[in-house]
Amino acid sequence: MLEMIAAHPFLSAAGPAAASALLAAAQLFSAPRRTVIFTPEAAPEALYLLLEGSVGLSMRGADGTRGLLEIIGPDECFLMPAVILGGTWPFGAEALAPSRLLRIPAEAFHAIIVQDSRLAEASLTHIARQWQGLAEQLVEMKLTKASERVAHFLTGRLMPGGRVAMPEPRAAIAARLGMTPESLSRVMHGLEAAGLVRLQGRRVDVPDAKALSQGARASGH
Amino acid sequence: MLEMIAAHPFLSAAGPAAASALLAAAQLFSAPRRTVIFTPEAAPEALYLLLEGSVGLSMRGADGTRGLLEIIGPDECFLMPAVILGGTWPFGAEALAPSRLLRIPAEAFHAIIVQDSRLAEASLTHIARQWQGLAEQLVEMKLTKASERVAHFLTGRLMPGGRVAMPEPRAAIAARLGMTPESLSRVMHGLEAAGLVRLQGRRVDVPDAKALSQGARASGH
DNA sequence: CAGGGTGCTTGCGCTGCATCAAGGGGCCAC
DNA sequence: GTGGCCCCTTGATGCAGCGCAAGCACCCTG
Numbered sequence: 001m002l003e004m005i006a007a008h009p010f011l012s013a014a015g016p017a018a019a020s021a022l023l024a025a026a027q028l029f030s031a032p033r034r035t036v037i038f039t040p041e042a043a044p045e046a047l048y049l050l051l052e053g054s055v056g057l058s059m060r061g062a063d064g065t066r067g068l069l070e071i072i073g074p075d076e077c078f079l080m081p082a083v084i085l086g087g088t089w090p091f092g093a094e095a096l097a098p099s100r101l102l103r104i105p106a107e108a109f110h111a112i113i114v115q116d117s118r119l120a121e122a123s124l125t126h127i128a129r130q131w132q133g134l135a136e137q138l139v140e141m142k143l144t145k146a147s148e149r150v151a152h153f154l155t156g157r158l159m160p161g162g163r164v165a166m167p168e169p170r171a172a173i174a175a176r177l178g179m180t181p182e183s184l185s186r187v188m189h190g191l192e193a194a195g196l197v198r199l200q201g202r203r204v205d206v207p208d209a210k211a212l213s214q215g216a217r218a219s220g221h
Numbered sequence: 222m223l224e225m226i227a228a229h230p231f232l233s234a235a236g237p238a239a240a241s242a243l244l245a246a247a248q249l250f251s252a253p254r255r256t257v258i259f260t261p262e263a264a265p266e267a268l269y270l271l272l273e274g275s276v277g278l279s280m281r282g283a284d285g286t287r288g289l290l291e292i293i294g295p296d297e298c299f300l301m302p303a304v305i306l307g308g309t310w311p312f313g314a315e316a317l318a319p320s321r322l323l324r325i326p327a328e329a330f331h332a333i334i335v336q337d338s339r340l341a342e343a344s345l346t347h348i349a350r351q352w353q354g355l356a357e358q359l360v361e362m363k364l365t366k367a368s369e370r371v372a373h374f375l376t377g378r379l380m381p382g383g384r385v386a387m388p389e390p391r392a393a394i395a396a397r398l399g400m401t402p403e404s405l406s407r408v409m410h411g412l413e414a415a416g417l418v419r420l421q422g423r424r425v426d427v428p429d430a431k432a433l434s435q436g437a438r439a440s441g442h
Numbered sequence: 443c444a445g446g447g448t449g450c451t452t453g454c455g456c457t458g459c460a461t462c463a464a465g466g467g468g469c470c471a472c
Numbered sequence: 473g474t475g476g477c478c479c480c481t482t483g484a485t486g487c488a489g490c491g492c493a494a495g496c497a498c499c500c501t502g
Contacts, residue, residue, distance in 0.1 A: 059356055059357070059360045060360075061360045061361060061364055061365065062361070062365075062373065063365070065364055067359075067360035067363045067364045068363075069356055069359060069360060080349070081348075081349035081350075081352045081353055081356075082349075084345055084346060084349040085346065085349050085350065085353070089353070114338070114342075117335070117338060117341065120338065120341045120342070120345065121335075121341070123345060124305055124341065124344060124345055124348065125305060125306065127302075127345065127348045127349055127352060128301070128302035128303075128305040128306050128348055129302075129306065130352055131302045131348055131351055131352045131355065132302055132306065132310070134352065134355040134356060134359055135280055135290055135302075135355060136280070137359060138288075138290060138355055138358060138359050138362065139280045139281075139282045139288035139290060140282060140283070141359065141362045141363065141399065142288045142289075142362065142396070142399040143282055143286050143288045143399075144282065144283075144284070145488070145489090146488075146489065147488090152283065169449070169450095170449075170450065170451095171449080171450090175363070178362065178363040178364075179489075179490090180489075180490060180491080181449085181450075181451090182450095182451080182452085182489085182490075182491085182492095183488090183489055183490075185450065185451055185452080186451090186452085186489090189451080189452090201498090366458070366459090367458075367459070368458095390479075390480095391479075391480065391481095392479085392480090400459075400460090401459075401460060401461080402479090402480075402481090403459090403460080403461085403480095403481080403482085404458090404459060404460075406480065406481055406482080407459090407481090407482085410481080410482090422468085
């Protein structure tokens, strides 16, 4: 069990010494759907590793409304920027599907990172990748239309076999893609009408991945 | 002169030892408006500090179009995520106003960071802040309308005295805000008609900052 | 199995923003 | 000064996506 957790990409990048030190301070816990893992008001007191499930990372905008920044998948790590910067940040995290996660107190993380340069390097690489992820999403938001974003999202989640799992509520996916649940629904059914996907509740079948990524550009609807 | 550069926020956070080592490897250069500092095709071979002027950081989207990620201001540092991750990234940088910058070769940066933990810490903090900046922009893109984004951009650039300098071309600002130059022009002149700003070419006067940030929400035009 | 609730879908009208296409105004070269 | 160019503006039109509101399917509870 613990060995499986130590195989987490971030921990293995950090090296065995840091991994076991972090694990010693960490707590493992489960979160059913809709559990609030972290509220925007509190100071970030821990770093989280998602082992299984799906977590939505949200952020309060200037006017108080909440927007979904990113959907975190298994084997990912979140809240690191907030833990590094310290202070209070308007982030929130909520389980979008039944999840298992590991909570690493910020104090432990800080204590270990100052004496383990490999952990520092792994953290640097990790945040750089996170930055890149947001950058791609930002450019996509700025210059592609909603239907293309949906198609791209689906292809990004494509499993071998042409299946796409969407365990999280539609409203969360819509928020991640910067659109309303209604628009998402219309686009998805439009893709189905065009024969590019087949909808089966929380699962989606993609017969031809190449057709999907190209066809969405043409069919505006 | 060199002392002034060493006072750069990033260098002073990295500590005097790392700062002088980085400066020893760095090259200082100037770039007139429209100079391409870095093209999306090349591998990132250097980290840049902007001393004066304005630089646009762009990124190629999936379909080949280029979007403006962020406008870099004086005393900021850019391209660090690409330098840390290595490999080829679709980033580009271009001077949007006459600029002076410092070029730090990636090799030197990597050589110094492995033996200077304070530089590593400063880099970590820096990228975390960059991440936060993109996150805020992303949420803003997702849930506010164009006119509000313009107002927020203006308030963010407000100098004491109610002046806003906009040395970069309108098209670049529009791209940064995720809209067309035409829309930006219309919004700005709409704000002027509402008495919230006064336009004077590349300079904008804001008589009442509070009125601007609140008034833009109401006036859809 | 009935009841209620939640989450997904669908229809319709409307608004914001993009798009296309001219029209000005300032800046630089000469 | 004056011509040319680039950038910014302004107008007209179309469409993508939002808001609202109703209908429907599924799930959990009792």
